[in-house]
Amino acid sequence: MSMARVLSLFRPQPFLAFVGRRKPTLCKMSMDSRARGVFAAAVEGVQPDTVVRQSVERKEDTVVIQGHKFTLKHNLHLVGFGKAVLGMAAEAERIVGDHLVKGVISVPHGIQQTLQQHGKDHLLLKENTRIEVMEGAKHNLPDADAQKAAERIKQLASELTEKDLLLVLISGGGSALLPAPVPPISLQEKLDVTRKLAAAGATIQELNTVRRALSFLKGGGLAQCAHPAQVIALILSDVIGDPLDLIASGPTVRSEVWPEEVLSVLEHYKLLSSVPASVKDVLGGPCIRESKDEPNTPGHVLNAVIGSNSLALKCAGRRARELGFRPVVLAPGVCGDVKSVSRLYGLLARFACSREEPPPEIAAEMLRLGPDVGVESWDLCRTMQVLDEGRTEGWGATCLLAGGEPTVELTGKGRGGRNQELALRVGLELRGLELPPNGPVFLSGGTDGQDGPTEAAGAITDGGLYEEAQAQGLDIDNFLTNNDSNTFFTRLSDGQRLLVPGLTCTNVMDVHMLLIPPIPIIIK
Known part of the structure; x- marks a missing residue:
C-alpha cells in the first residue's frame, strides 16, 4: 500500500491538525533554545495560581466556574490537598476575599520554606490568611502528619450546612496527603495492604478499588461528609485522560465500593489470609458505597478540571508558533515502555525529515x-x-508535541528518570539524521521539574548524540542497561543537554517535543 493510500484512509479535517496554514517566520534562536522556551511556556501555562485565576471569575457577590454561578454570603469554606495546592489556595483566597470563612490544606513537608527560598512568594498565603496550612507526607508517603490534616479536613467538611459552599482544591500527590483509614484500620495496616498488592503486580484499578474501600474520604467520601453543602472541586490533573475517580483517588467523585470486589482482588493475589483482622472487619461490614443506581457524582458536587497536560500542550503550541514553528499535537496520553515510545518518535522524525x-x-x-x-x-x-503536506507544500518548521507518562523497565541502579532515558533512546533513534539547525531536535521533560531522583526535569537530544558520546568515550548501551541516563547526560558536554528548570510548583505529567526544521519542497 502506498503512503498516499495509507494517509487517505485517515484524512483529517484541517482544523484538527493545527491552527492556520500561514508559514511562520523562523527566529534566530538556536533549536535548543527554542525547545527550552516551548517547554517553559508549557509549565507556565499550568501554574497553580494561573489555572485558578483563569477558571474562577468573581462577579460582585458571586463566582462563576465553568458556567455555574455560586452566591457568596460569607459562606465559603476551603480544603485542599496536593503538591500544587498551596499556590491554588493563595489565589483562591485572593479572589473570594472575606467571603472565605476558614480553610485547611494538606501540603508536602517543607513546601512553604522551599517556595520562600526560590522566591515564589506569590504562591504563599498572606499573613492574615484564614487558611490553616498543615505539612506532611514526607517522601510522598502518607504519614501521621498527613493523617492529622485529613482529620481536620474531615471535621471541617462534616460541620457544613446547606447554606455553605465547600471549595476543594486537588492536585497531584493529593492521595498521600489525605490518608483517612476506615476505623479500626490503622494507617500502617492500610499501607501494608496496598504495598503488598503493588508488589504482587496489582493494576492501578485494583489498587484503587482496595484503597477506596479502606479509606473514609477517598472515592467520594469527602463529598459525602460535606453534604448537604454545595461542593466545588478545582482539579489540577496529573493522570492520563484526567479520570476524576483516579486523581487523588477521587475524594469528590462518588464510586461504588463493594466488599466482595475487594475480597476478590485480595484472593486473586493470595493475600486474603494475611490481611489484618481490622481490614477483614471493615470488609465484612455493610457496603461502603450503598447504591449502584445512584449517579457517579452527586448533584451537590461540581468537579472541574482546571489544569491538565492538554492545557500545557496548548500553551506550548502557542509559544512554538511565536518562535516560528507550526505546532501539531500528537496525543496527550503517551504511555508504555520508553523503548517503544522512543522508536515511535524516531520513526516520526525520519518520516518528517525525508526529502522524498x-x-x-x-x-x-x-x-x-x-x-x-x-x-x-x-x-x-x-x-x-x-x-506529509508540510514536506510537499513547504510549510516550514514544525513542532510536534505530545504528553503523558511512559514507563521504564528497571534493570540497573543508576541515576535517572523516564524523561532522560527517553531522550537518550530517541537520540539513538535519530542517529544518521542531519544535525541542527537542519536536523530534528527532541526534548522530553517532566512538568514538575524533577525526573526521578535527580535535579533535572529531562534532556534534549538530536542526531549527533551517538557520535558525541563516542568522541567522549561514553558507552550508551552501558548507561541504558544501568538506567543511568542522568550520569550520561551530566558527563556529556558538561551537562549542556540537561533540562533543569528548577522548582516548577506544578505537575501535569510530561511534555515531549520534536522540532522538525523546514524540508525543501518536493517537485512532483
Missing part, C-alpha cells in the same frame, strides 16, 4: 506501535498527513 516520499513501511510500523504507547491510529495518521 517515505517508504510505506515507516507508516505501517508506526501504526503497529501506536496502540502500545497510547496513541490512536487516527491521531497518528492525522499527524502523518500534516507532516
Whole structure:
C-alpha cells in the first residue's frame, strides 16, 4: 500500500491538525533554545495560581466556574490537598476575599520554606490568611502528619450546612496527603495492604478499588461528609485522560465500593489470609458505597478540571508558533515502555525529515506501535498527513508535541528518570539524521521539574548524540542497561543537554517535543 493510500484512509479535517496554514517566520534562536522556551511556556501555562485565576471569575457577590454561578454570603469554606495546592489556595483566597470563612490544606513537608527560598512568594498565603496550612507526607508517603490534616479536613467538611459552599482544591500527590483509614484500620495496616498488592503486580484499578474501600474520604467520601453543602472541586490533573475517580483517588467523585470486589482482588493475589483482622472487619461490614443506581457524582458536587497536560500542550503550541514553528499535537496520553515510545518518535522524525516520499513501511510500523504507547491510529495518521503536506507544500518548521507518562523497565541502579532515558533512546533513534539547525531536535521533560531522583526535569537530544558520546568515550548501551541516563547526560558536554528548570510548583505529567526544521519542497 502506498503512503498516499495509507494517509487517505485517515484524512483529517484541517482544523484538527493545527491552527492556520500561514508559514511562520523562523527566529534566530538556536533549536535548543527554542525547545527550552516551548517547554517553559508549557509549565507556565499550568501554574497553580494561573489555572485558578483563569477558571474562577468573581462577579460582585458571586463566582462563576465553568458556567455555574455560586452566591457568596460569607459562606465559603476551603480544603485542599496536593503538591500544587498551596499556590491554588493563595489565589483562591485572593479572589473570594472575606467571603472565605476558614480553610485547611494538606501540603508536602517543607513546601512553604522551599517556595520562600526560590522566591515564589506569590504562591504563599498572606499573613492574615484564614487558611490553616498543615505539612506532611514526607517522601510522598502518607504519614501521621498527613493523617492529622485529613482529620481536620474531615471535621471541617462534616460541620457544613446547606447554606455553605465547600471549595476543594486537588492536585497531584493529593492521595498521600489525605490518608483517612476506615476505623479500626490503622494507617500502617492500610499501607501494608496496598504495598503488598503493588508488589504482587496489582493494576492501578485494583489498587484503587482496595484503597477506596479502606479509606473514609477517598472515592467520594469527602463529598459525602460535606453534604448537604454545595461542593466545588478545582482539579489540577496529573493522570492520563484526567479520570476524576483516579486523581487523588477521587475524594469528590462518588464510586461504588463493594466488599466482595475487594475480597476478590485480595484472593486473586493470595493475600486474603494475611490481611489484618481490622481490614477483614471493615470488609465484612455493610457496603461502603450503598447504591449502584445512584449517579457517579452527586448533584451537590461540581468537579472541574482546571489544569491538565492538554492545557500545557496548548500553551506550548502557542509559544512554538511565536518562535516560528507550526505546532501539531500528537496525543496527550503517551504511555508504555520508553523503548517503544522512543522508536515511535524516531520513526516520526525520519518520516518528517525525508526529502522524498517515505517508504510505506515507516507508516505501517508506526501504526503497529501506536496502540502500545497510547496513541490512536487516527491521531497518528492525522499527524502523518500534516507532516506529509508540510514536506510537499513547504510549510516550514514544525513542532510536534505530545504528553503523558511512559514507563521504564528497571534493570540497573543508576541515576535517572523516564524523561532522560527517553531522550537518550530517541537520540539513538535519530542517529544518521542531519544535525541542527537542519536536523530534528527532541526534548522530553517532566512538568514538575524533577525526573526521578535527580535535579533535572529531562534532556534534549538530536542526531549527533551517538557520535558525541563516542568522541567522549561514553558507552550508551552501558548507561541504558544501568538506567543511568542522568550520569550520561551530566558527563556529556558538561551537562549542556540537561533540562533543569528548577522548582516548577506544578505537575501535569510530561511534555515531549520534536522540532522538525523546514524540508525543501518536493517537485512532483
